[in-house]
Amino acid sequence: MEKYVINGGNKLYGSVKVQSAKNSVLPILAATVLADGPVEILNVPQISDVKNMVKILACLGCKTVYDGDNIIIDSTSADCYEIPSALARELRSSVFLLGAVISRFHSAKIAYPGGCDIGLRPVDLHLTGLKRLGVQISEKSGYIICKCDRLRGNEIMLDCPSVGATENIMLAAVKAEGTTVIKNAAREPEIEDLQNFLNKTGAKITGAGSGTIRIDGVKKLCGCEYQPIPDRIEAGTFLIGAAMCGGEITVDGAYPENISSLIHKLTENGCKININNDKIVLENHRTLASVKSIETRPYPGFPTDLQAQYTALCCVCSGHSIITENLFETRFKYVPELRKMGADATVIDRNAFVRGVERLKGATVVACDLRGGAALVLAALAADGSSEVLDISHIDRGYGAFEYKLRMLGADIVRVTV
Numbered sequence: 001m002e003k004y005v006i007n008g009g010n011k012l013y014g015s016v017k018v019q020s021a022k023n024s025v026l027p028i029l030a031a032t033v034l035a036d037g038p039v040e041i042l043n044v045p046q047i048s049d050v051k052n053m054v055k056i057l058a059c060l061g062c063k064t065v066y067d068g069d070n071i072i073i074d075s076t077s078a079d080c081y082e083i084p085s086a087l088a089r090e091l092r093s094s095v096f097l098l099g100a101v102i103s104r105f106h107s108a109k110i111a112y113p114g115g116c117d118i119g120l121r122p123v124d125l126h127l128t129g130l131k132r133l134g135v136q137i138s139e140k141s142g143y144i145i146c147k148c149d150r151l152r153g154n155e156i157m158l159d160c161p162s163v164g165a166t167e168n169i170m171l172a173a174v175k176a177e178g179t180t181v182i183k184n185a186a187r188e189p190e191i192e193d194l195q196n197f198l199n200k201t202g203a204k205i206t207g208a209g210s211g212t213i214r215i216d217g218v219k220k221l222c223g224c225e226y227q228p229i230p231d232r233i234e235a236g237t238f239l240i241g242a243a244m245c246g247g248e249i250t251v252d253g254a255y256p257e258n259i260s261s262l263i264h265k266l267t268e269n270g271c272k273i274n275i276n277n278d279k280i281v282l283e284n285h286r287t288l289a290s291v292k293s294i295e296t297r298p299y300p301g302f303p304t305d306l307q308a309q310y311t312a313l314c315c316v317c318s319g320h321s322i323i324t325e326n327l328f329e330t331r332f333k334y335v336p337e338l339r340k341m342g343a344d345a346t347v348i349d350r351n352a353f354v355r356g357v358e359r360l361k362g363a364t365v366v367a368c369d370l371r372g373g374a375a376l377v378l379a380a381l382a383a384d385g386s387s388e389v390l391d392i393s394h395i396d397r398g399y400g401a402f403e404y405k406l407r408m409l410g411a412d413i414v415r416v417t418v
């Protein structure tokens with residue numbers, strides 16, 4: 001077990017480079033199962049979710065080779081359609097493999113996926129979508145078992161714009177007979193990135209980024225080289241950190257338009273933000289002003305994956321804020337930990353009511369999930385005195401070289417093995 005030891009109070013200065021988006025890389029890795037030929041994915045983040053996904057691909061018989069930060073996957077020799085339960089439980093995104101594996105083998109067996117414990121996280125929309133393409137699905141002893149003779153395109157209307165269901169259906173439909181149309185599709189930038197990747201391998205997909213995606217099935221996909229989009233959540237986490245600690249940082253290699261909802265809020269908070277192509281410069285030397293209310297929404301709304309970090313920021317603003325979480329039921333587990341640091345925050349149902357305090361104070365806190373863990377790190381960096389953040393394996397799921405990047409910005413943070 002590892003923990004972070006953090007001495008708070010340092011302002012952040014300097015430049016930080018953004019990693020490739022975790023939520024792009026994971027479905028793209030799943031998609032490599034469909035390619036006849038090697039796929040090279042560039043600048044893959046060194047995070048445990050990616051390492052686990054690569055392990056699953058190896059178990060399916062794919063050849064996987066790291067070349068520095070790039071990874072080459074050759075699925076030509078893949079010969080297994082069962083996703084090992086121990087790994088599937090480690091990683092929510094293992095469920096994306098369902099669509100790809102069923103397309104490749106016409107059979108798939110996967111344990112119910114794991115991942116962050118932030119709510120019920122059902123997969124009913126994934127399964128309903130796959131059924132519409134001709135997949136027969138049964139469930140036995142915690143496994144989802146899928147079979148089909150052939151996959152046929154169809155129209156699929158999602159009850160809500162689920163990111164994972166949209167991606168899974170795209171992966172199952174890409175080599176199906178005929179045309180699939182997904183309506184009420186998720187519009188997250190990572191969906192468009194998956195479309196761009198698949199099209200580079202020979203797929204015929206249009207519309208990703210809008211609510212309607214059209215997939216004309218093709219017979220074959222080939223290998224390619226691909227650079228995924230930058231991680232908007234990592235970029236946002238550093239921006240929030242600099243806003244809370246004060247200082248001036250440049251987030252380099254970002255797509256600012258993908259986090260415009262956050263940039264608007266930080267400007268309202270009183271931060272000075274300048275955008276120059278893929279560089280976002282944030283400067284703050286004052287106590288932040290609170291925003292009255294903020295709600296998480298599907299893209300382009302405020303991302304649920306930045307909710308915890310932004311709530312931590314609200315804890316050091318002057319004034320009150322109400323933060324509403326609309327996507328996941330139990331995504332406020334970090335709030336009692338923030339209270340240990342002196343935050344004045346109360347959760348009722350899906351709302352966190354926060355009254356900003358002048359300074360947080362160091363404490364020992366426990367990371368309960370990926371983004372909640374990141375929020376605790378930011379709070380500790382902004383706090384007076386020393387903090388320990390325990391159980392940081394949650395943070396390692398999504399932030400590559402997190403403490404190294406923060407140290408480069410002037411933070412006093414070290415990883416300690418307990």
Ligand code: UD1
Pocket residue numbers: 022023026092093119120121122123124125126127160161162163164165186190304305326327328
């Ligand atoms: C993805 C992201 C995650 C992000 C989330 C929302 C990845 C690897 N993960 O998760 O970081 O927080 O999008 O932006 O890309 N739902 C159902 N039935 C389903 C599927 C989802 O009811 O079959 C509901 C969920 O409970 C939730 C909402 O739909 O309330 C959105 O979930 P979804 O978009 O599917 O999130 P994930 O794909 O799991």
